[in-house]
């Protein structure tokens with residue numbers, strides 16, 4: 001798992017497939033390590049505030065999110081954007 | 091009943107614990123709380139083969155660390171010996187992953203057995219699992235199982251019985267061997283006396299010490315003498331961390347599974363599309379090409395609605411004549427034809443593009459290409475001084491700048507956040523993508539494609555320059571932290587959902603655009619209306635007065651006012667154009683155009699007769715790169731908490747948009 005973190009140390013983004021290829025392992029192995037590192041607080045899932053996420057955790061201004069204009073930003077837009085994790089600052 | 095035994099169910103969330111618990115106990119269960127905690131406690135009972143069993147469903151969690159109350163409750167319950175046997179559930183369809191719980195449990199002193207649950211799912215996946223081989227290595231009963239198949243619980247009762255009679259303990263030798271490779275483990279382990287914390291082996295405690303488990307450390311402090319504890323703490327300082335012990339657990343799992351799980355393992359490889367999209371060399375070009383192609387393709391679904399817009403316009407003359415013939419006052423007639431019908435013609439043309447753009451980009455998102463874009467531009471973000479996740483706010487800004495500003499919240503560094511918002515302003519929003527193609531197609535016909543391409547590249551350049559200008563003040567050269575992305579698999583679009591989404595958005599846009607356009611158009615029409623029919627109207631006088639200045643940026647005064655209105659909302663610009671270039675009487679050129687076709691004169695023709703192509707180009711650039719809208723402005727202030735920076739950004743965008751207009755005008759003059 002150190003190899004995984006070392007690899008990410010260069011600051012680049014990688015997909016799970018790329019990681020699996022670079023570490024010469026399986027997708028499942030990378031996935032379980034991501035799960036572990038997330039629980040261990042070494043990486044963090046990036047949660048985006050979309051319009052209308054009323055008072056979701058991580059929003060700096062709670063309650064005022066519902067005002068996004070729906071015509072611009074439909075509620076069910078940007079759902080299929082995958083998941084991102086970032087390495088936490090040491 | 092002669093005997094009874096207590097079973098504790100242990101497993102990660104979704105391992106099937108509740109299913110098993112319910113199947114075993116049926117109605118004989120009750121729910122309470124663990125003493126002093128708000129964690130739910132589920133207990134129940136059942137009898138089998140003349141024996142009474144109590145079942146405790148332990149709170150599900152990822153592992154047995156001190157991360158949450160659940161996990162501490164669970165491990166303490168098991169270690170207390172209150173349960174005669176622990177039934178551990180793992181998910182057969184992903185054993186590598188779900189056996190982590192077993193690995194974290196290893197070292198707690200309790201009889202146990204392992205259910206490889208979801209055996210049916212694993213079978214469907216084509217996996218063959220040799221439970222006996224695993225049993226050999228673990229030293230506890232191991233069986234394939236399906237909690238949902240309640241008629242086939244025979245194996246469960248048999249394994250339960252075996253575990254109870256043999257008091258089966260997990261064989262942890264191999265795991266301990268793995269831990270030996272962790273720096274500091276042996277030393278810490280040797281310092282911990284057997285039974286220091288009841289129910290936990292020194293190996294387990296040592297691992298938790300390395301993992302910096304606060305609960306264990308506190309108990310250990312009380313359990314050993316101060317000197318020993320000091321030495322443990324000293325050894326801990328030099329020891330490795332949870333990442334290494336976690337790695338050992340995974341390595342042990344792989345060792346246990348060994349050849350027991352067979353599945354034709356395919357080598358990881360990228361699909362053909364991903365080889366292009368995620369390529370360091372071709373990715374960006376592929377993405378830009380895709381977006382450009384998408385914008386152009388948006389014209390196709392836009393055509394029918396644009397047709398509706400033109401049809402509406404044709405109603406202008408008959409409606410005007412009809413109203414006049416029934417003796418309707420001229421003002422009313424003009425309001426109906428010039429304000430309402432005119433505006434709706436524009437609105438439908440804009441809706442055409444909103445529909446087209448939403449459909450095409452919704453489709454790109456559905457099939458999974460949008461997600462690739464954020465991956466491709468990660469590195470570029472770094473060059474702009476931003477973290478990779480800033481891509482998301484930018485993408486959202488294509489829909490709504492305000493959404494982009496709100497999305498920038500994920501960026502914890504204030505400077506980077508402000509820079510992200512400042513750059514997001516350069517991304518033309520949904521309303522701009524409705525007005526740009528419409529105006530471009532009026533003035534440039536098929537050449538609109540070139541204009542759109544130019545806008546897209548100007549946007550990229552704008553963002554680059556803006557990052558250079560603001561970047562030095564906002565972001566310090568900072569280390570970049572890597573990122574992992576799970577890209578959604580490519581899949582066929584679900585057309586129904588997609589159309590629902592597209593129609594929803596088109597409807598919402600219709601409502602909003604109608605409000606803004608009618609309001610702005612009405613207001614400007616009143617301001618420019620002059621009953622005498624001459625060159626009256628306040629606006630006309632103001633307009634002529636400022637024209638020398640606005641002409642410098644390549645815009646006649648009407649377009650300049652329209653540019654100003656676009657700061658309220660891009661669709662506001664259309665309202666102004668609609669009001670100022672229609673039936674009202676302005677200069678001579680206009681009257682000439684009118685004398686030919688009367689009120690029925692085609693609006694596009696009037697525009698073409700009054701506005702030259704370089705002027706139109708200047709206006710399109712000015713409007714596109716003007717500040718997005720007042721709401722986005724408010725959002726920017728709200729997110730940055732800085733009036734100074736918000737003002738700076740506004741001023742900067744105003745200046746740059748006028749400069750771009752100036753440049754576009756002069757380039758236009760060279761061409762036409």
Ligand SMILES: Nc1nc2c(ncn2[C@@H]2O[C@H](COP(=O)(O)OP(=O)(O)O)[C@@H](O)[C@H]2O)c(=O)[nH]1
Pocket residue numbers: 101102103104105106107108109110150207208209210211235236237238239
């Ligand atoms: N196919 C299949 N599904 C199962 C099996 N066991 C549980 N499930 C399903 O997996 C999901 C999670 O199960 P649940 O008992 O709620 O898990 P818990 O979170 O551990 O309590 C439910 O939808 C169950 O129906 C199984 O053996 N086979």
